[in-house]
Amino acid sequence: MINVDKIREDFPILKRTVHGKPLVYFDNAATSQTPQVVIDTIVDYYSNYNANIHRGVHTLSQEATDKYEEARVKIQQHFNAKNTYEIILTSGTTHSINMIASGFSALLEKDDEIIVSALEHHSNIVPWQMLCEKTGAILKVIPMLEDGSLDIEAYHTIVNQKTKLVFCNHVSNALGTVNPIEEIIAKAHQFNAAVLIDGAQATPHIKPDVQALDVDFYVASAHKLCGPTGVGMLYGKEEWLEKLPPYQGGGEMIATVSFEKTTYAGLPHKFEAGTPNICGGIAFGTAIDYMNSVGFKNIANYEDELLKYGTEQLLKIEGLKIYGNTSNKTAVISFNVKEIHPYDIGAILDKLGIAVRTGHHCAQPIMDFYKIPGTVRASFSFYNTKEEIDVFVNGVKRAVRMLS
Structure with a gap:
């Protein structure tokens, strides 16, 4: 079992704020954060x-x-x-x-x-x-x-x-x-x-x-x-x-x-x-x-919970499309909403203290396959929480309202 509150204490950066908001770090596929022991x-x-x-x-x-x-x-x-x-x-x-x-x-x-x-x-x-x-x-x-x-x-x-x-x-x-x-x-x-x-x-x-x-x-x-x-x-x-x-x-x-x-x-x-x-x-x-020491089985099980929860909550947003829907995937959600450019959503999320990745993610042939300029990518780690996902989903909703 993951004790996420205890684990979060190991990562000093998770205590900081961005633009006056508590940091929600969902760019783990680009780089993970560093525990104090490292x-x-x-x-x-x-x-x-x-x-x-x-x-x-x-x-x-x-x-x-x-x-x-x-x-x-x-x-x-x-x-x-x-x-x-x-x-x-x-x-x-x-x-x-x-x-x-x-x-x-x-x-x-x-x-x-x-x-x-x-x-x-x-x-x-x-x-x-x-x-x-x-x-x-x-x-x-x-x-x-x-x-x-x-x-x-x-x-x-x-x-x-x-x-x-x-x-x-x-x-x-x-x-x-x-x-x-x-x-x-x-x-x-x-x-x-x-x-x-x-x-x-x-x-x-x-x-x-x-x-x-x-x-x-x-x-x-x-x-x-x-x-x-x-x-x-x-x-x-x-x-x-x-x-x-x-x-x-x-x-x-x-x-x-x-x-x-x-x-x-x-x-x-x-x-x-x-x-x-x-x-x-x-x-x-x-x-x-x-x-x-955390345990990779524990990590996999917990991150799968985050993936399922995040997917369910995001799909409630009208016009949101997720790319990559295989049954066997890690905790990454790559999506677009309507015709809104992913960069614009990412920029607004940043102002809310939420870090995601936007663009083609150094995988341009995938974006060409889907005929899109890029996606918003939220990638979760074992130190993230469902409460952070709620903040993120509300941020996406706010961005969509502002950009529609």
Whole structure:
């Protein structure tokens, strides 16, 4: 069970006001808020053992190294990776995806095929388009259906012997749709194609088991998981990470360097050139501890209550249309009202202290499918309440009255 009042005490930002109104934060799909325990970890690092890692014999460096590598173990255990060195710490989901796209530029040949879904964030579209331009590979798209789900029957006809890579988000950031990634992965593996799953939107709500999924690559960002910005992770099966060349050259990712020849370090350091976001990595581990202390089953059950309640209340508003109506979705409601531009609704809600996201949500192909300029997106987290939803719904009603 979620004790939401107690949980809200963990998040100092929830006590602030915006334009003189109590903050109602419904932009969790963009970034989650940060609990005090994570803030304390960041302050503790810079106050007590700020030092570069893996390179120093002095005490501060050793302490920082130990904390950083302890965080990697926490991430490995959370996602159930087989080996700690299969967890690469990155600057976030986008960085992780680009690492794999860069690596596959050395493996793909002209007319090889790669598959992406129609529900992707731009970060899981553009790197693959760039990869196709570089290699001559062909990009194919799994189409979407009116309810915001993927056309899985079409996917089964698209994947074939030429398919080398399949990428799909676990959860749509724009609609909240939970995709059938188990089926997508299994089908791709029938043709020996690798699969990358973008878990940025799933990991705040779902605890993925990468071994059970048998996924080749899984990526996520800490700031969606109550952690800091600027840090994330790439899980890759050992055999794939060994095949791929390094993404960047520099310090840390080398074994030996001479002007004649450089040899690369083993995993995970092969992909971790330069000084990382040390504090961010350590705080990522703290955030995972915090989320697990709340419990992902508790989070999922409570957020589903919020989703159902919010959906019921919003649909009472005349002319309101929700996009993405699959039975399996996370706590995201993407909607428009009549012909009112979503930006205008969002601007009025902000004046009422309510934070939502408006626009195409870096998922422009979805908006093109629905022939709309964008949506208002309200995304809930386990520290939100039904009372906040009531404030939000009344705010939408007020905005509609003002703009009609």
